[in-house]
Amino acid sequence: MRRGFRLVHKKRGHRHSVSPMAGHLGELVFFGIVFLIGLVWMAAALVFLVTPLWRANTRFVETVCEIENKRVVVTDDPDETRFRPEFLLRFEVEGRSQAHWGYSVCRVISTNRAEQEAILEGYEVGQTYPCWYDPSDPTRVVLVREFGWFAMMMVLGALPFVLIGGGGVLFVLLRFGKSDEHVLATWRKGNWDRVVKKQAESNRLPGVPQGADMTNSPGTTLAYRLPISASPTWKLVGILLAALLWNAAVAYFTTIAVRGFLLGQPDWWVTIFLVPFVALGIFFIFLFFRQLLIATGVGKTFLEISDHPLHPGQICRVLVHQSGRLRVRSLKLFLVCREKTQFREGTDTRIETKTVFSQEIFRRQRFDIQRGIPFEAEVEMAVPQGVMHSFRSANNEIQWLLVVEGKLTRKPNFQREFYLIVHPEKEHDESRGAEAVRAEELRGGE
Amino acid sequence: MSGCEVDRLKSNPLKSNPFSTRFVRPGAIPYCFDPAESRPFDVDESNRQLDRLWTRFEESGSLGQIVGPHGSGKSTLLASLLMRWATAGKTVRHFVLHDRQRRLPVRIGRLDREKPVDLIVVDGFEQLGALERLRLKRFCRRREIGLLVTTHRSIGLPELFRTSTSPELVRTLVAELFDRVSAGEATGQSGLDQEGPLFTPEQVDSCYTRHDRNVRETFFALYDLFESHR
Amino acid sequence: MADVHPSVLIRFDENGLVFQPGETLSGEYRVDSVEPLQCKAVELSVLWYTEGKGDEDMAVHAFERTSEEKNGPIDVTRPGRFQVTLPSSPLSYDGHNLKIRWCVRVRLFPKREKELVAQKDFTLGAVCPFGVDGS
Numbered sequence: 091m092r093r094g095f096r097l098v099h100k101k102r103g104h105r106h107s108v109s110p111m112a113g114h115l116g117e118l119v120f121f122g123i124v125f126l127i128g129l130v131w132m133a134a135a136l137v138f139l140v141t142p143l144w145r146a147n148t149r150f151v152e153t154v155c156e157i158e159n160k161r162v163v164v165t166d167d168p169d170e171t172r173f174r175p176e177f178l179l180r181f182e183v184e185g186r187s188q189a190h191w192g193y194s195v196c197r198v199i200s201t202n203r204a205e206q207e208a209i210l211e212g213y214e215v216g217q218t219y220p221c222w223y224d225p226s227d228p229t230r231v232v233l234v235r236e237f238g239w240f241a242m243m244m245v246l247g248a249l250p251f252v253l254i255g256g257g258g259v260l261f262v263l264l265r266f267g268k269s270d271e272h273v274l275a276t277w278r279k280g281n282w283d284r285v286v287k288k289q290a291e292s293n294r295l296p297g298v299p300q301g302a303d304m305t306n307s308p309g310t311t312l313a314y315r316l317p318i319s320a321s322p323t324w325k326l327v328g329i330l331l332a333a334l335l336w337n338a339a340v341a342y343f344t345t346i347a348v349r350g351f352l353l354g355q356p357d358w359w360v361t362i363f364l365v366p367f368v369a370l371g372i373f374f375i376f377l378f379f380r381q382l383l384i385a386t387g388v389g390k391t392f393l394e395i396s397d398h399p400l401h402p403g404q405i406c407r408v409l410v411h412q413s414g415r416l417r418v419r420s421l422k423l424f425l426v427c428r429e430k431t432q433f434r435e436g437t438d439t440r441i442e443t444k445t446v447f448s449q450e451i452f453r454r455q456r457f458d459i460q461r462g463i464p465f466e467a468e469v470e471m472a473v474p475q476g477v478m479h480s481f482r483s484a485n486n487e488i489q490w491l492l493v494v495e496g497k498l499t500r501k502p503n504f505q506r507e508f509y510l511i512v513h514p515e516k517e518h519d520e521s522r523g524a525e526a527v528r529a530e531e532l533r534g535g536e
Numbered sequence: 537m538s539g540c541e542v543d544r545l546k547s548n549p550l551k552s553n554p555f556s557t558r559f560v561r562p563g564a565i566p567y568c569f570d571p572a573e574s575r576p577f578d579v580d581e582s583n584r585q586l587d588r589l590w591t592r593f594e595e596s597g598s599l600g601q602i603v604g605p606h607g608s609g610k611s612t613l614l615a616s617l618l619m620r621w622a623t624a625g626k627t628v629r630h631f632v633l634h635d636r637q638r639r640l641p642v643r644i645g646r647l648d649r650e651k652p653v654d655l656i657v658v659d660g661f662e663q664l665g666a667l668e669r670l671r672l673k674r675f676c677r678r679r680e681i682g683l684l685v686t687t688h689r690s691i692g693l694p695e696l697f698r699t700s701t702s703p704e705l706v707r708t709l710v711a712e713l714f715d716r717v718s719a720g721e722a723t724g725q726s727g728l729d730q731e732g733p734l735f736t737p738e739q740v741d742s743c744y745t746r747h748d749r750n751v752r753e754t755f756f757a758l759y760d761l762f763e764s765h766r
Numbered sequence: 767m768a769d770v771h772p773s774v775l776i777r778f779d780e781n782g783l784v785f786q787p788g789e790t791l792s793g794e795y796r797v798d799s800v801e802p803l804q805c806k807a808v809e810l811s812v813l814w815y816t817e818g819k820g821d822e823d824m825a826v827h828a829f830e831r832t833s834e835e836k837n838g839p840i841d842v843t844r845p846g847r848f849q850v851t852l853p854s855s856p857l858s859y860d861g862h863n864l865k866i867r868w869c870v871r872v873r874l875f876p877k878r879e880k881e882l883v884a885q886k887d888f889t890l891g892a893v894c895p896f897g898v899d900g901s
Contacts, residue, residue, distance in 0.1 A: 296825065297814075297856035297866075427896065429864045431820025433557055435611065435752065439634060442819055444863045446896040476894035478859045483823035486816045486864050514787060514855045514891065551887075552865075556817045759819060763862050 114262055121258030128251025135248060139241035146195040146235050150222035155181035155231070157217060158189060160210045162203060173206040174199045177213060179221055183228045192221075192231040202353060240345070247342040250335045257331070299482045301399065301511040309394030311409050311468070316393045316492065316508040326381045333374035340364065340371045380502055389414020389464070391494050391506045393423075399511040400490075403475040410452060410494065413464035417499040423452035423492060425471060427478070430487040447477065451492075479514040551721055554713035555759035560752075563615035565716070571708035586620040589696060596694035598682030599673075601661070603690055604699030607750030610686040611659055613699060617684075618657065626654045633660035639668050644675050653681055661685035701749050703741045709751070710740055710758065735761055772799035774872050774884035784889045785852055791888065792849040795872045797842040805840045807833040807875040812850050814890075818864040827853055842874070857891030 159178035164171060180189040193209075200206055213219065213233070224230040309315040343364055350357045394409040410423055427447035433440050452469045459465045481488040490510040497503045558564060568576045569585045593600045604610045611632075618628060629647060631640055640647075640658070647653060656676060661669065669691065676683040685693060740758065747753035778793040785791055791812065797803060809831045815824035828850040834840055848870070859866040868890045874882040 295855045296827075296853055429818075429861050431818055431863045433820050434634065435557075435561060438606075438752070440756075442863055446862055474894075476892060477896070478861070478893045479855060479857065481856050481859070481866065483816060483825070485821035485823050486818070488859070488861070488864065514857055552817060556865075557819060558817055558822050756819065760862075 117262045118259060121255050121262060123255070124251050125255025125259055128248050128253075128255050132245060132248035132252055135241060135244035139244055142195045143241055145224065146222060146232055149224065150232065150235070151225050152220060152222050153181050153183075154218050155179040155221040155233075157213055157215050157219065160213060160215060162206050162210065165199070170201055172199045172201055173203045175206045175209040177210075177233055179231050179233065181221060181223065181231065183223065188228055190223075190229045190231050192233065194234050194236065195230070195232050200353075205353065243342055243345045246338045249338045253331065253335055295513060297481050297483060298513060299480055299511055301480075301509075309409065311466075312394035312396045312407055314395050314398045316395055316398075316510070318392070319491070319507040319509055326378070329374070329378045329381050333371075333378045336367075336374050337371040340367050344368065388416065388496065388498070388501065388504050389459070391496075391504075393492055393494070393508050395492075395510075399480075399513045400473050401513045402473055402477045402479070402515050405470060405472045407468055408451065408471045408492065409466060409468045411464055411466050412459060412494070412496070413461075414459055415461040416459040416496075416501065418454070418457050418459060418465075419497040419499055420453060420455045420495075421457075421465070421497075422450055422495045423469070424495065425449045425451055425473070426491045426493050428487075428489045428491065430489060432485045447474075449474070473512060477512070480511045550714075550717055552717050553759055553762050554710075554717040555755045555762060559713055559717060560755045562611035563619065565612065565709065565712065567609055567613040567616040568705060568708055568712075571702065571705040576708050577712055582616070583620060586617055589617060590621065593682070593684065593696055596696070598655070598680075599676070599693050600684050600696035601691060601693040602684070602686045602697050602699060603688070603695055604686075605688060605750070607747075607752035607754070608699040608701050609751060610699050613697060614657065614659055614684075614686055621655070627652060628655045628657055629653050630657045631659065633658065633663040637663050638665045640664070640672070644668070644671050647675065648679060648681065655682040655684060658683075658685045660687075662687045662689065662691055701744075701751050703744055706744045706751055706754055707737055707740055735765070772797060772801075772803050772874075772876070772879070772882060774798070774874055774882050776870055776872060776884055776886035778870075778886070778888065782888075784892070787852055787854040787857070787891060789852055790849060791852050791870070792847070793870070794845040794847050795870075795884070796845040797874065797882075799842070803842050803874075803879075804877045805834070805842055805874055806877050807831060808840060808842075808846065809871075809873040809875075810846070810848050811871045811873075812848075812852075812868070813871060814856060814858075814866055814868045816864060816866055818861070820864060846872075852890055857893050858889040859893055860895050862896075 156179070157177050158180050161176050163174050163176050165173075175193050176191045177193055178189055178191055180187060182188070219233060221231055221233050222235060223232075307315045307317065343360065347357060347360045347364055350360070390411070390413050392411045394411070396407040397404065400406060408423065410421070412421060425448070426445055428443055428445050430441065430443045433442075451471050452467060454465075454467065457465070478488055480490050490512045492508045492510060494506045494508075495503070496505070552559070566577055566579075566582050569582065570576060573581070575581070602610045602613055618630065621628065631642075633640075637660075647656060656672070658664070658672070664672070673683065673693075675681070683693070684696070685691070735758075739761065740754075743757045743761070744751075744754045747757060774795055774797055776793065776795045778791065795810070809829070811826050811830075812828040813824055813826040816822050830848070832840060832846075856866050858868055867887055869885045869887045871883065871885045876882065
């Protein structure tokens with residue numbers, strides 16, 4: 091089947107290492123180094139830039155000083171010469187006259203001498219100006235207190251290293267000792283695998299997923315609350331991380347480009363190179379807010395069901411609960427059956443999902459949901475007679491789901507899926523009795 | 537139905553879809569060397585071709601690569617070769633690599649530790665890292681073990697065979713698949729309905745072109761087409 | 767000209783092909799051979815397998831192996847009987863990308879010839895296929 095572009099690459103096999111332990115340790119070392127670099131960088135930015143700035147802006151005492159002298163301090167490095175302005179400021183501290191050199195807590199440094207001399211030109215020797223000194227150390231005195239954009243950029247620049255390195259270390263530790271299939275299945279299938287846990291090996295119902303955890307959550311109105319297949323919160327967190335990392339890196343380089351323009355030395359190559367990256371950064375931000383709207387603005391969706399597992403021909407009740415502050419164009423509930431198959435050949439792994447059954451169970455149109463007053467509707471659902479039960483084997487699955495589809499005004503549409511288990515008809519009487527007893531026990535415990 | 541012509545394919549109900557993976561995976565159907573032949577899947581002719589390849593492989597110092605694009609039959613040819621060579625009593629270690637698999641699942645130095653190996657076969661050789669490929673070639677040369685690989689692009693080994701596809705090949709394969717499945721189901725299973733075509737050779741060609749001459753993808757598309765006619 | 771190759775035929779009692787969970791599947795298998803056939807082992811399995819677009823999965827519900835070593839000489843001129851209680855799942859299913867099929871498979875291991883395999887499919891349960899339009 092022809093495939094279009096995929097943002098997320100399909101699973102294409104699994105990595106094999108000669109020694110998984112060595113592989114994990116190598117990854118741990120790599121991410122650990124990245125994390126340490128980020129930590130050290132961030133610590134240095136905080137200690138040498140942000141903290142002094144903060145102290146200057148919040149703790150320094152304001153007074154009046156007289157400029158006795160001014161100079162450009164020259165620092166000769168092997169590759170370049172740098173300049174910074176300094177003023178000799180005379181001021182009083184608790185009645186005692188003091189004179190110290192200072193200008194800005196950031197110690198503005200530039201390779202452009204003219205720029206620094208222009209700063210000196212802005213102040214006259216012998217004139218008085220407001221200044222601020224550190225009460226714990228009056229030798230630290232400044233003539234200007236500015237918001238350190240550079241300092242913030244330095245902190246943000248360190249952030250990707252901290253997040254990637256820290257995230258990588260955490261990831262390696264979490265998957266230590268687990269097979270690739272276990273890790274992939276956990277990450278890719280979301281809550282479904284946690285709920286189902288493993289392929290049913292029950293002698294009673296071979297090939298039918300057990301889904302024991304699905305009946306562990308009692309409902310408030312009906313017997314069970316169904317677990318959602320994939321939480322929108324995790325998607326939000328993922329997009330947020332991606333947006334942060336990307337935009338932090340882009341912001342850093344953008345600052346460098348902008349500084350070049352401000353200093354009259356624009357770097358056009360860097361500027362042009364940055365354009366697509368900035369565009370992608372904006373796209374990430376847009377994605378994040380869109381997902382934020384879905385996850386928070388849309389509110390929680392949950393379903394409760396009167397019976398579980400189900401069987402063909404069974405009639406049960408389903409409660410739909412939707413919260414948020416929404417103007418709803420339509421809210422629909424579907425009973426869906428899907429086939430999922432996995433095939434590996436050569437260097438390809440292809441996973442195909444096909445919806446083979448879809449039945450609308452509930453629909454409500456053009457209504458509003460107020461914050462604090464969630465929408466609820468209880469409906470009757472009939473599993474059609476003679477349909478196939480849930481099935482799971484190593485490479486093939488038949489899944490039953492309830493799908494909530496919401497179309498909204500002025501907000502993105504959403505779709506949330508809740509897995510069900512349908513047993514074969516014959517097992518109904520045996521299993522239902524046991525589940526009903528368990529449901530009563532759980533609700534009695536509330 | 538026989539030969540390379542697919543004039544009118546049989547309609548349903550065949551119980552099994554001829555394009556199911558069990559019928560089209562490598563080894564399920566022999567490699568078709570020449571779809572223009574009157575009997576392209578003749579066992580004796582196929583064995584002759586495979587033996588010729590084996591001779592060429594030995595002449596090139598038991599090193600060789602099968603080169604071809606995605607879905608052109610490299611794994612199928614490999615499966616046919618391995619089945620043929622197994623009858624000659626060769627001990628083969630066969631690895632199928634998937635994407636992102638940069639190393640063999642076994643340490644190269646241990647490849648022949650359990651028992652002597654005549655031939656190492658790697659399906660998807662270009663997936664391996666450059667160093668791993670070099671180590672494997674050196675290992676095989678030193679131990680005098682044959683090395684046969686499949687790859688999408690040449691990686692410097694002697695070229696044993698270059699697989700390619702054509703509309704004629706696909707039509708031949710489709711006809712063969714239908715023949716096999718209907719023959720298999722003839723033993724006590726459902727019969728065939730002769731009325732009306734299932735799909736035409738033009739549809740087969742169109743699928744093939746739409747999927748960039750990838751036979752595997754073409755088969756998946758034909759699977760869907762077959763199911764839609766049920 | 768008669769086919770001289772031996773073959774194995776499987777037959778279900780009452781010629782049934784559709785069975786329900788919990789029912790007993792019984793039948794016999796017979797070796798059709800012009801020449802007398804000496805076998806070192808016979809295996810009979812009742813199993814399900816998947817077919818379709820995914821990799822095949824299979825599982826054996828019942829398995830019986832009769833071998834010369836353990837059970838004495840095998841007389842293939844007499845039909846072999848089998849009887850098994852069918853499970854509740856998985857039911858036979860004829861979907862789009864996935865089909866689940868049940869069968870009885872007999873594998874014969876002659877002493878001097880290649881092994882013979884015969885398979886007879888049957889349907890477990892009465893699952894209605896979904897419509898093309900997803901209904």
